[in-house]
Amino acid sequence: MPAAVQVPKRSGLVRRQIATSCTYAALVVLAGLYILPFLIDVANSFKSEPDAAADPLGLIPATATSAAYQRLFQADFPNWFKNSVIITVTVTAGRVFFDCLAGYALARLSFTGRRVVFALLIAVMAVPNVVLLIPKFLVLNQLGMYDSYAGLIIPLLVDAAGVLIMKTFFESIPTAVEEAAKIDGAGTFRRFWSIVLPMSRPAVITIVILSFQASWNELSHFIVAAQDPELTPLTKGVAQLASGALSSGTQYPIKLAGAAVMTIPVAVLFFVFQRRIMNAAGGAVKE
Numbered sequence: 001m002p003a004a005v006q007v008p009k010r011s012g013l014v015r016r017q018i019a020t021s022c023t024y025a026a027l028v029v030l031a032g033l034y035i036l037p038f039l040i041d042v043a044n045s046f047k048s049e050p051d052a053a054a055d056p057l058g059l060i061p062a063t064a065t066s067a068a069y070q071r072l073f074q075a076d077f078p079n080w081f082k083n084s085v086i087i088t089v090t091v092t093a094g095r096v097f098f099d100c101l102a103g104y105a106l107a108r109l110s111f112t113g114r115r116v117v118f119a120l121l122i123a124v125m126a127v128p129n130v131v132l133l134i135p136k137f138l139v140l141n142q143l144g145m146y147d148s149y150a151g152l153i154i155p156l157l158v159d160a161a162g163v164l165i166m167k168t169f170f171e172s173i174p175t176a177v178e179e180a181a182k183i184d185g186a187g188t189f190r191r192f193w194s195i196v197l198p199m200s201r202p203a204v205i206t207i208v209i210l211s212f213q214a215s216w217n218e219l220s221h222f223i224v225a226a227q228d229p230e231l232t233p234l235t236k237g238v239a240q241l242a243s244g245a246l247s248s249g250t251q252y253p254i255k256l257a258g259a260a261v262m263t264i265p266v267a268v269l270f271f272v273f274q275r276r277i278m279n280a281a282g283g284a285v286k287e
Helices: 002-045 049-054 067-074 077-108 114-126 129-142 149-156 160-172 176-183 188-199 201-217 220-225 234-242 252-272 274-286
Strands: none
Touching (some): 067 252, 077 160, 077 188, 077 201, 176 188
16 A cells, blocks of 8 residues: 555656756757857857858857957947946936936825826837937937937936836835834935835846846937947947948958957846846845
8 A cells, every 4th residue: 555655656756857857958948049149149259251151150160260359449349338338337327316216206205196197107118219219319409419428328317117117116115114214304315315225225236237238238329319430339339340330241250249249248247136136026026
């Protein structure tokens, strides 16, 4: 009898092990398919142009060379990188600050038209960005912000999705945590800055990551906001490389070298904050 009881348990354990193995195998295959284009990008960036044109999918260069990177940095790439850093750091800081303020106002403050503002916020998220390109150009030109850092940065300082994320997180924090400070005479901004915002660190980190990624990879806004070569950010410069701005021919190595360098900051950011992203999701559920 005991042996007869153990057989179903062992068979069930074997089935679970097989299912787990199949799941991990599928995940490995999907991860390989996901990372393969990036590996091809890096491999081709170290190839010569004839080698890249003859074997664009090969992962091992016939003769490894850094000529593409040398030529890339001899062009305007350092200036593109500098512009992207300035724009991304400023936009990320601005989005974190303004998204948190707007989210707190919608979550905690009672004012006339709050529901209308929230409805407009949702409506803005439903509008495709491409629809707003011409109005953006007209507004920037009318305000005298075209071809300037202000035109590149200010329209990106607030993000509707970020406001929604912060509003939702602030609503998950019990209002009782602010009562004591309110009784002691703390004002609205004081309660926001000293009590609620420190408790919202997981959501703030999420906004930092999303804002950095979005502003670093932004392209359409930069196309309509400036045409001065000195204000060209990295995404626009790499797009020009892809269209053959330097010379004729395929130019696969230099194009892919630019794309590889461009992905490094975002990849580093995700690796550094990977655990915090997971904690942010867990903290939001816990609350």
